[in-house]
Amino acid sequence: MAARDVNAISRQIQDATSGLRMRRLRQADWSRRLVRETHLRCEDLIWPVFVRDGNGAEPVVSMPGVERRSIEGCVEAAREARDLGIPVISLFPYTDPSLRDETGSEALNPNNLVCRTARAIKAAVPEIGIMCDAALDPYTSHGHDGLMDGERILNDATVEVLMRQSVIQAEAGADIIGPSDMMDGRVACIRSALDDAGLRDTMIMAYSAKYASAFYGPFRDAVGSNAMLKGDKRTYQMDYANVDEALREAVQDIAEGADMIMVKPGLAYLDVLSRLTQELNVPTFAYQTSGEYAMIMAAAGNGWLDGDAAILEVLTAYKRAGASGILTYFSPKIARTLRG
Numbered sequence: 001m002a003a004r005d006v007n008a009i010s011r012q013i014q015d016a017t018s019g020l021r022m023r024r025l026r027q028a029d030w031s032r033r034l035v036r037e038t039h040l041r042c043e044d045l046i047w048p049v050f051v052r053d054g055n056g057a058e059p060v061v062s063m064p065g066v067e068r069r070s071i072e073g074c075v076e077a078a079r080e081a082r083d084l085g086i087p088v089i090s091l092f093p094y095t096d097p098s099l100r101d102e103t104g105s106e107a108l109n110p111n112n113l114v115c116r117t118a119r120a121i122k123a124a125v126p127e128i129g130i131m132c133d134a135a136l137d138p139y140t141s142h143g144h145d146g147l148m149d150g151e152r153i154l155n156d157a158t159v160e161v162l163m164r165q166s167v168i169q170a171e172a173g174a175d176i177i178g179p180s181d182m183m184d185g186r187v188a189c190i191r192s193a194l195d196d197a198g199l200r201d202t203m204i205m206a207y208s209a210k211y212a213s214a215f216y217g218p219f220r221d222a223v224g225s226n227a228m229l230k231g232d233k234r235t236y237q238m239d240y241a242n243v244d245e246a247l248r249e250a251v252q253d254i255a256e257g258a259d260m261i262m263v264k265p266g267l268a269y270l271d272v273l274s275r276l277t278q279e280l281n282v283p284t285f286a287y288q289t290s291g292e293y294a295m296i297m298a299a300a301g302n303g304w305l306d307g308d309a310a311i312l313e314v315l316t317a318y319k320r321a322g323a324s325g326i327l328t329y330f331s332p333k334i335a336r337t338l339r340g
């Protein structure tokens with residue numbers, strides 16, 4: 001193209017945009033950094049860790065790079081998290097099938113695996129926050145989050161068990177209880193149970209908008225409930241077609257005393273996250289689930305995408321959508337990246 005033509009076109013573009021050229025700020029790394037709107041920080045991360053009874057670590061096959069750790073291995077993870085500036089680690093137990101039953105009674109054993117792990121971390125790494133789920137799925141022989149009567153998940157009877165489970169876990173050292181069960185009314189009941197036990201400072205991060213999702217598969221392998229799960233969780237977890245309902249769930253949990261709320265899964269639900277954070281003024285977290293982790297790792301493992309770049313992009317998108325923080329299995333890896 002002749003130089004004269006280029007100049008003419010350039011003037012036309014200039015006129016059309018009143019002189020504002022959007023690419024001007026993108027021309028250098030320093031200017032892109034200067035105007036960047038969203039920042040992912042180590043402080044945004046919650047690291048979910050799987051614990052097993054016994055010595056040594058076992059790989060979780062469907063989550064390359066993730067292991068079920070021994071209690072000592074979890075203490076190590078807590079030290080690593082502290083050193084990397086990750087504020088919280090959340091604990092998920094693999095329960096031996098011999099300890100599982102219809103009512104998930106092992107959840108109420110004050111010396112169960114998750115309680116022993118919380119105590120060990122509290123003693124060795126008191127600077128770090130510990131989060132434990134309130135739900136029965138790691139403990140039931142049917143893999144559901146609550147008590148069952150035939151095919152039905154019982155709401156109120158389950159809530160009673162969750163109240164006791166929450167107190168037991170808080171007494172063992174959990175700073176945050178994460179009700180992940182989606183029973184109605186559980187936040188209010190857990191709050192009052194904690195208060196009655198003198199545990200007024202224990203926080204609640206409610207899994208408020210937890211959807212019945214295909215993206216939990218590898219997690220169920222990790223905690224050993226996949227093979228046993230009978231049916232699906234659609235009578236208590238949300239329908240992925242709904243977003244107004246997520247708002248009603250969240251409003252209810254906040255009114256019941258949730259200190260923080262959560263959306264789960266994350267990537268396919270960024271609109272839900274965005275809606276909740278725009279309409280409600282509470283710390284709102286998102287869970288990058290095991291299936292999301294596995295997708296990135298599988299593609300990266302095959303050389304089909306740049307894993308490190310994809311992780312950073314996706315987690316920044318969670319923040320852009322409004323997340324206060326993210327529960328992610330990538331926590332230690334991304335924290336190391338962020339620290340250079």
Ligand SMILES: NCC(=O)CCC(=O)O
Pocket residue numbers: 133180215216217218219220288289290291
């Ligand atoms: N309550 C915790 C989970 O269900 C986690 C699911 C996942 O990471 O897929």
Ligand SMILES: [Mg+2]
Pocket residue numbers: 182183184185208249252253
């Ligand atoms: Mg609810």
